Amino acid sequence: MSFALQFNHVIKKELVMTQKSKVAVIGLGNIGTVVATNLAKGNRSVIVADRTLEKANKLSEKLGSLVKAVTITDAIKEADIIVLAVWFDTIKELFKSYAKELQGKIIVDPSNPIAPDEKGGFKKIIDKDQSSGQILSSLLPNGAKLAKALGTLGAASLEKAAFQQHEKAVEFYATDDTSIDDQIECLIRDNGFEPVRIGGINQSIRIEVFGDLHEFGALGKTVTLAEAKEVGEPALH
Numbered sequence: 301m302s303f304a305l306q307f308n309h310v311i312k313k314e315l316v317m318t319q320k321s322k323v324a325v326i327g328l329g330n331i332g333t334v335v336a337t338n339l340a341k342g343n344r345s346v347i348v349a350d351r352t353l354e355k356a357n358k359l360s361e362k363l364g365s366l367v368k369a370v371t372i373t374d375a376i377k378e379a380d381i382i383v384l385a386v387w388f389d390t391i392k393e394l395f396k397s398y399a400k401e402l403q404g405k406i407i408v409d410p411s412n413p414i415a416p417d418e419k420g421g422f423k424k425i426i427d428k429d430q431s432s433g434q435i436l437s438s439l440l441p442n443g444a445k446l447a448k449a450l451g452t453l454g455a456a457s458l459e460k461a462a463f464q465q466h467e468k469a470v471e472f473y474a475t476d477d478t479s480i481d482d483q484i485e486c487l488i489r490d491n492g493f494e495p496v497r498i499g500g501i502n503q504s505i506r507i508e509v510f511g512d513l514h515e516f517g518a519l520g521k522t523v524t525l526a527e528a529k530e531v532g533e534p535a536l537h
């Protein structure tokens with residue numbers, strides 16, 4: 301490649317980097333920590349926040365300069381995409397407490413509406429045929445856009461299967477707003493996965509725990525795009 305071409309290539313890459321939406325991860329437990337870690341590995345800047353700044357600072361110090369710790373209010377103000385890596389009921393609380401700040405933002409919901417059962421497993425805490433995605437979409441702050449994403453694998457697989465060498469593992473997502481598809485797909489790619497849109501929020505139930513496309517549902521494992529096609533996912537054909 302000539303010097304001029306190489307230079308153009310670098311400039312274009314820089315441009316794409318600077319044009320990426322600002323992303324914040326709120327809630328730094330199992331999922332939030334892996335998402336922030338994957339993004340840093342994917343060379344994507346990420347803002348992190350939790351109930352205390354101390355916890356966010358700790359993660360930022362561990363992950364390096366791409367990861368900035370701020371308060372929840374500042375995270376929402378600064379970012380375009382807010383990953384709410386907290387429990388379903390906490391998301392509902394955050395919608396209320398930060399209704400103004402969340403206006404017009406892209407909200408990523410990885411939540412599963414589950415709680416421990418009496419037998420050491422998990423049970424659904426909403427009706428069998430409901431999804432947390434659909435419930436949350438009815439409670440969205442004004443002008444906010446919702447994507448159900450980053451919750452279709454357990455935290456261990458989200459860490460282990462990220463940036464797979466030969467063929468990337470798939471992360472399914474759903475949203476009613478096709479105008480945010482590119483931003484969500486870029487977020488998933490920068491997490492080290494191949495994004496696959498399965499439809500609108502009414503499809504959320506399929507990618508939540510017990511759903512047919514969830515690791516802890518009928519799918520039962522991580523899949524590559526080719527493997528997802530083999531299990532007959534119609535959105536892929």
Ligand SMILES: NC(=O)c1ccc[n+]([C@@H]2O[C@H](COP(=O)([O-])OP(=O)(O)OC[C@H]3O[C@@H](n4cnc5c(N)ncnc54)[C@H](OP(=O)(O)O)[C@@H]3O)[C@@H](O)[C@H]2O)c1
Binds near residue numbers: 326328329330351
């Ligand atoms: N774990 C998985 O394998 C998995 C897989 C897919 C999807 N998910 C979903 O991802 C979400 C998070 O799960 P998780 O396993 O990561 O839970 P987790 O380990 O319990 O982490 C939740 C985090 O949220 C923080 N938090 C609680 N209330 C908060 C508030 N009001 N504001 C800001 N931060 C708050 C917690 O802080 P404190 O520690 O201070 O309470 C904790 O750091 C859940 O909706 C879950 O269904 C989990």
